[in-house]
Amino acid sequence: MILIHCPYCDEQRPEIEFAYAGQAHIARPVDPDTYSDEEWERFLFIRANPRGRHHERWRHSHGCGRFFNAVRDTVTDKFETTYKAGEPRK
């Protein structure tokens, strides 16, 4: 089982306590009224699918309950780092 470091608990915790929550750093539209259909499409549906380093949101759902960001390698499944939500992209 993979151990994931929760930046809030500051501890390595078993993988099954966590839930994946999609790509990280997707900003909500500041002014949604002015968004075109193409911009909505990009915001809602278009996601990166890299081979290698991927920024992801995770939630420590069976622990402290917090969302945080992680950098995971999609090839090796290794977590490079995790950091609190709101912190700049690493």
Next chain:
Amino acid sequence: MSDTLTRTEPVSSAPFVGEGISISLAVPMMRYSLRARQPQALETLLGVKVPTKIGAMEEGIACLGPDEWLLREPIGSKLVSGAGLPVSIVDISERAICLVVEGPRSAEILNAGCPLDLDRFAVGRATRTIFETVEIVLLRLAEDRFHVEVWRSFAPWMWTALTTAARH
């Protein structure tokens, strides 16, 4: 009317005793979910220091998350209202029951379903975690004594899972 009602428990009130292990139902207690962005607001309200490190437990208050605490108290204790303070206090006494897992084999039996590294889970710590697929709050009260807080509806399954592991 209420005094004519009798309390029913989801698991047997007779403890399970095996080699190096006993599993029993804890006495009913009051449980409160305390939420606050600033722990100072809770300290003002309760008049005690609340732990701020996630996973720590002090005087029956366990820090489960950065803004979440679980307070367990004996039945009959009254908690002051949080009116006027930026806190949320919810009585969740009947949401969960508590199983006491005791004996030298207790860590081994909990590890049958809980992947947490209990060698590094010191006495006095408390955390929300998972047992197989069931969410629990695990509290370590002594080297050989754990409390497992589990939701009532999951309790019969939890009891079967723990006693089955204890039989092996």
